[in-house]
Amino acid sequence: MPDSNQPLLAVEDLKVHFRISKGFLFGKKVGAVRAVDGVSFAVERGETLGLVGESGCGKSTTGLGIIQMPRPTSGKVLFDGVDLTQIDSETLRRTRRHLQMVFQDPYASLNPRLTVEKIIAEPMVVHDLEQGSAVRERVRELLHLVGLDPRVITRYPHEFSGGQRQRIGIARALAANPSFIICDEPISALDVSIQAQIINLLKDLQEQFNLTYLFIAHDLAVVRHFSDRIAVMYLGRIVELANRSDLYDTPKHPYTRALLSAVPLPDPKRERQRERIILKGEVPSPIRPPKGCHFNTRCPLAKTICFEEAPEIRDFSGHQVACHLVQ
Amino acid sequence: MGEPLLRVEGLRTIFQTSKQVVTAVSGISYSVDAGETVGIVGESGSGKSVSMLAVMRLVPSPAGRITEGRIWFQGRNLLDLNPAEMRAVRGKDIAMIFQDPMTSLNPVLSIGKHLVEPLKLHLGLTTTQAKTRAVELLQMVGIPDAANRLNDYPHQFSGGMRQRVMIALGLSCNPKLLIADEPTTALDVTIQAQIIDLVKRLRREFGMSVIWITHDLGIVAGLVDRVIVMYASHVVETASVDDLYEDPRHPYTLGLLSAIPRLDAAERTRLTPIPGKPPDLSNPPKGCPFAPRCGFSTADCLSEKPTLREVAPGHFSMCHLELSKQAFISLREVRVNA
Ligand SMILES: Nc1ncnc2c1ncn2[C@@H]1O[C@H](COP(=O)(O)OP(=O)(O)OP(=O)(O)O)[C@@H](O)[C@H]1O
Ligand SMILES: Nc1ncnc2c1ncn2[C@@H]1O[C@H](COP(=O)(O)OP(=O)(O)OP(=O)(O)O)[C@@H](O)[C@H]1O
Ligand SMILES: [Mg+2]
Ligand SMILES: [Mg+2]
Numbered sequence: 001m002p003d004s005n006q007p008l009l010a011v012e013d014l015k016v017h018f019r020i021s022k023g024f025l026f027g028k029k030v031g032a033v034r035a036v037d038g039v040s041f042a043v044e045r046g047e048t049l050g051l052v053g054e055s056g057c058g059k060s061t062t063g064l065g066i067i068q069m070p071r072p073t074s075g076k077v078l079f080d081g082v083d084l085t086q087i088d089s090e091t092l093r094r095t096r097r098h099l100q101m102v103f104q105d106p107y108a109s110l111n112p113r114l115t116v117e118k119i120i121a122e123p124m125v126v127h128d129l130e131q132g133s134a135v136r137e138r139v140r141e142l143l144h145l146v147g148l149d150p151r152v153i154t155r156y157p158h159e160f161s162g163g164q165r166q167r168i169g170i171a172r173a174l175a176a177n178p179s180f181i182i183c184d185e186p187i188s189a190l191d192v193s194i195q196a197q198i199i200n201l202l203k204d205l206q207e208q209f210n211l212t213y214l215f216i217a218h219d220l221a222v223v224r225h226f227s228d229r230i231a232v233m234y235l236g237r238i239v240e241l242a243n244r245s246d247l248y249d250t251p252k253h254p255y256t257r258a259l260l261s262a263v264p265l266p267d268p269k270r271e272r273q274r275e276r277i278i279l280k281g282e283v284p285s286p287i288r289p290p291k292g293c294h295f296n297t298r299c300p301l302a303k304t305i306c307f308e309e310a311p312e313i314r315d316f317s318g319h320q321v322a323c324h325l326v327q
Numbered sequence: 328m329g330e331p332l333l334r335v336e337g338l339r340t341i342f343q344t345s346k347q348v349v350t351a352v353s354g355i356s357y358s359v360d361a362g363e364t365v366g367i368v369g370e371s372g373s374g375k376s377v378s379m380l381a382v383m384r385l386v387p388s389p390a391g392r393i394t395e396g397r398i399w400f401q402g403r404n405l406l407d408l409n410p411a412e413m414r415a416v417r418g419k420d421i422a423m424i425f426q427d428p429m430t431s432l433n434p435v436l437s438i439g440k441h442l443v444e445p446l447k448l449h450l451g452l453t454t455t456q457a458k459t460r461a462v463e464l465l466q467m468v469g470i471p472d473a474a475n476r477l478n479d480y481p482h483q484f485s486g487g488m489r490q491r492v493m494i495a496l497g498l499s500c501n502p503k504l505l506i507a508d509e510p511t512t513a514l515d516v517t518i519q520a521q522i523i524d525l526v527k528r529l530r531r532e533f534g535m536s537v538i539w540i541t542h543d544l545g546i547v548a549g550l551v552d553r554v555i556v557m558y559a560s561h562v563v564e565t566a567s568v569d570d571l572y573e574d575p576r577h578p579y580t581l582g583l584l585s586a587i588p589r590l591d592a593a594e595r596t597r598l599t600p601i602p603g604k605p606p607d608l609s610n611p612p613k614g615c616p617f618a619p620r621c622g623f624s625t626a627d628c629l630s631e632k633p634t635l636r637e638v639a640p641g642h643f644s645m646c647h648l649e650l651s652k653q654a655f656i657s658l659r660e661v662r663v664n665a
Pocket of ligand 4: 376426
């Protein structure tokens with residue numbers, strides 16, 4: 001039951017596998033994409049947890065697994081102490097009011113046939129929060145909050161720029177007064193000059209409403225700017241999790257190190273002097289992940305044990321890392 | 328140095344639809360020296376891709392048209408060449424990696440065919456030689472198990488792999504000029520680093536010139552010699568990479584540089600966004616195209632369009648104010664405190 005000492009969200013050994021089948025009609029199961037393969041983390045109230053990793057490593061699927069779209073293959077998702085994987089869809093629907101998601105693509109995630117008013121009002125209607133003219137009033141208030149002119153309520157999504165659409169998506173996520181928002185790459189589709197507007201907006205909203213965020217992105221500078229703690233994923237698993245300064249100042253996992261060294265810095269003088277870790281070797285597939293550590297095909301340090309046993313995640317005074325070689 | 332490898336003069340490109348005329352490129356000029364790498368950055372829709380398609384003579388017609396300008400490449404104006412002459416230049420002397428690999432690979436041709444044909448046509452290799460070379464090229468861009476993937480079709484490759492095929496294709500005939508339009512957007516930073524390394528090596532070994540379009544100011548910093556900044560169909564600033572980052576002279580460039588969080592800066596300084604959005608290119612403003620979003624604009628800026636002027640040796644900016652970065656920053660502080 002709600003207890004303000006426990007984390008708002010705790011994910012335990014979450015697995016989301018997608019079946020793949022050959023043939024159209026009588027799809028025979030030939031294997032599975034192990035998109036999320038045993039992920040555990042917790043998010044405290046009012047905190048932002050950043051989730052980074054390369055394209056296809058399972059970040060979006062982790063977010064979608066939390067909101068039970070699809071239902072995970074196994075594992076627990078404790079939201080305010082309630083395991084979402086165990087509750088029926090009606091209870092889930094009611095809980096979803098507190099748990100919203102801003103989707104990766106601002107172009108695809110808004111229904112093109114609905115007006116801005118209908119889009120933003122939807123969570124209020126679904127959860128029976130406001131009636132009649134109060135709905136429109138609240139929509140105007142939300143538009144104002146995200147920095148859009150309240151007069152746009154009669155317009156359709158295609159009449160807006162990418163940054164404006166992202167704001168509409170955020171207004172919709174806020175409509176039901178959630179406590180937790182999953183932001184999936186909220187700025188990657190936007191022009192550089194617009195990105196800062198959305199980052200500042202999300203930060204202001206967090207302060208104003210004590211929101212808790214799971215912030216998914218592949219841009220490591222943006223994630224550092226935004227998050228209190230950061231989890232690094234590689235091929236379906238978390239390989240490192242630490243607070244911001246520990247992760248960026250003293251990364252422990254060889255993948256995190258390679259990743260940080262590869263981020264280009266907007267400073268020509270530093271760029272010329274920098275040492276880069278250039279990874280070699282094959283990028284593995286989530287259908288046939290390598291035996292042992294998933295990073296072993298590209299790891300410059302891999303030893304025999306790394307090809308035989310999957311490393312457990314270990315805790316070094318709050319800095320968690322899954323690597324056999326870290327002492 | 329003598330004549331540059333590429334010299335573009337007063338290039339203007341428009342798109343005509345039944346309702347309106349969009350000016351995608353408004354009379355821009357620039358040049359690229361042999362062995363030089365030039366980065367092009369700018370707002371989405373500012374004309375970066377179209378200005379490069381113009382160099383390749385691939386502006387989609389009949390809607391799109393080059394209405395003014397000259398494009399000098401190795402002593403010839405490319406706009407005067409007939410289609411056969413242009414085909415001989417394309418892919419061999421000038422290669423372009425297109426922004427969208429999905430539309431620029433032919434879905435009914437295998438990956439191998441895409442690579443082998445130009446090698447036979449432009450370099451005169453035999454089929455066997457061309458196949459060997461194709462495998463090498465795919466390995467260079469980090470496609471695993473390349474020899475077994477030549478018979479695959481584009482849909483069997485992931486977005487990032489297709490982008491790497493495009494890069495291999497662009498590099499295949501050792502072009503004198505490589506034009507790369509956002510070539511690494513679908514790639515992870517670790518693989519991106521591998522590709523950038525490769526381009527640097529080819530530049531060193533063959534003296535290749537490169538034009539690299541990107542929105543990533545980090546890539547620009549590490550890769551290019553000179554930067555062109557575009558905004559609303561204009562070149563608004565151009566300078567050596569060091570000068571541009573150290574002393575940006577156009578308020579849009581200054582805005583871009585302060586809008587991004589950086590790994591090498593103090594944690595959590597509040598970002599400074601650029602408010603508003605770019606102008607409608609079918610109905611451009613009379614004055615400076617950036618004035619409506621610019622924090623420093625004056626009455627002059629709204630009524631009269633500035634020209635691109637040399638504000639320091641080799642450093643050009645299209646701004647009435649001609650201020651230094653320091654002056655802009657102090658001006659901004661004065662405004663905020665007032
Ligand atoms: N519905 C699905 N059916 C089958 N495979 C899927 C499905 N959704 C995702 N996948 C696969 O699961 C893996 C993880 O995908 P996911 O979208 O979570 O990655 P991501 O980390 O969000 O990547 P990106 O940074 O590109 O958004 C990928 O290999 C992807 O191809
Ligand atoms: N086929 C076309 N028909 C009509 N207008 C076009 C066409 N192609 C481009 N344009 C217009 O020309 C302008 C410049 O487009 P361009 O593709 O060069 O932008 P860009 O700077 O490359 O942007 P991005 O960063 O999004 O790739 C845009 O306003 C665009 O809408
Ligand atoms: Mg994703
Ligand atoms: Mg473009």
